[in-house]
Amino acid sequence: MTDCRTLSDAQLVDLLKAGDHHSFSEIYKRYNTLLYIYAYKKLQDTESAKDVIQEIYVHLWNSRSNLNIQTTLSGYLYKAVLNRVLNVFRHVAITQEYISSFKEVTDNAPAQTDYRIREKDLEALIEKEINNLPEKMREIFQLRRQEYLSNKEIADRLNISEHTVATQIKRALKTLRGKLGLFLFIYAFLTGMLK
Template sequence: MRNLHLAPVSTLSDHDLISLVRQGSEAAFKEVYLRYDSLLYIYAYKKLQNKAEAQDVVQEVFITLWNSRETFILKSTLSGFLYKSVLNKVFNIFKHQHIIQQYISSGEHFIETDSAETDYLVREKDIAALIEKEIAAMPPRMREIYELKRKEFLSTKEIAARLQISEMTVSTQMKRALKLLKLKLGVVIYIVYVLHG
């Protein structure tokens, strides 16, 4: 068995990093932080639209991970765990602010994040595979607009300028793309996707 302590932390897998974190390695924890801090912040900010709250949520997730390191057990992927941890904290904020209803409409029971179904759906790799399949099947221009919006985080105005089309066309195509995803993925997965994506 190789000695993980001898390898540069930047070369280690997430699984190996967590093994070292459980042993109290601050270097391994810092590497986990560097790998996921920015991604988790973007993810949280997209949900909350508040920079301070997004930063606080991500910081709390990492603090919790470090404080529980000795008993921490990774049941799925590290990325899946971290994203779900952020998502759960976002849910708590929404519940506190009484605005969760605008996200789940009439599907209140889908918000039970500890259920087996939702736990499966919010895992990054699982939902990403479903979504990517449907995105790939979109008409070329719709897919292009969708990916610029969702993956490059461009505004409607920026997309219109890049593609030399009207902002109205961009908005219309995005609405159609989301409607298509809802139809193809089904309501349960779509609700989770809106929260997750």
């Protein structure tokens, strides 16, 4: 077994493309802290920075076989972080715009008359976002939400592990929170639209 600590970045990338776990671990050790600091300086939020870095490494591993690095490994990783950070900013701006327009509607509308219309619109929006989830994730989420099955019951029905069920439900909720914005997500959860 080669000691990956002595290899150059280019050599690590070659091994990574071949599916070598040790090279991936070494890339992680070399760049994780530096990339986290870079993401944190841009986002000023610990959890968001951690999420960005995790997404970078998941993408790096999942796309290893067709990885095409035109620059250096470090340049590639920093550019990937910057792109993810920009996506976070874009998403926050869209969410804020949506919340502002939602707040404007709720502030200006007669309370009782428009309440049911807004609730139906919100239900339709939630259903649309649930239907946009990846197929397996949607199936697991709907079994929990509509049939009130436990993780074990879902796992038994779909012949998958309970851990997979828990992970898929957690990812579904995180995706919906990202799509709906925190305000709408909390509202939907508290009113039972996501249960």
